[in-house]
Amino acid sequence: MTATPAVISGSRQAVRLVLGAAAAVVAALVLLGLLVAVVAARPTGADTVFGLGLGAAGAAALGVGLLVVARAGALARRPAGRTRATAVLTRCLLAATVVAVAMMVVGVVAVSASRAVAPGLGAGAAAVLLVGLAALAGRTRRRLSVAPDPPVASPPIPIPVIPVQRSAEPAPVARGASDPGPAADAR
Secondary structure, three states: OOOOHHHHHHHHHHHHHHHHHHHHHHHHHHHHHHHHHHHHHOOOOHHHHHHHHHHHHHHHHHHHHHHHHHHHHHHHOOOOOHHHHHHHHHHHHHHHHHHHHHHHHHHHHHHHHHOOOHHHHHHHHHHHHHHHHHHHHHHHHHHHHHOOOOOOOOOOOOOOOOOOOOOOOOOOOOOOOOOOOHHHHOO
């Protein structure tokens, strides 16, 4: 059994999304490692810690979002899952946009309060990652709504059965039932 080109490209896209999610999680872990290193090295580096924390939160949210987009693609492959996939992508788009705006607000407040650049850089990086996620979710949602519905296997057409018709000839009768035989001719 061979796969159709749509299934092949869909599975490749899913693999890319999962690999992207894994890379985002690795980036979040690196940022958290740097955060711990900064806290351990100098206890007064709160601004740097805050910036690294915002960047790590953005990278982690990107990883989760990429997995959600991959799941929506898997849902869309089922005949009845296209509507559900569109709803999941809409939620992902809205959540990524709201979190990106929240990251920017937190970054601006942190920069204005501390006059340090690190929180702004961390919040900006997180917002850029989340805006990219929102764009990916929106593009995928648009492709789902524009693409034609996948062909659904129609049920087989029933073959009409013609009942047995009676012929004009009488049905054959077993010998001896109504056939009088040679004895009747002898009379």
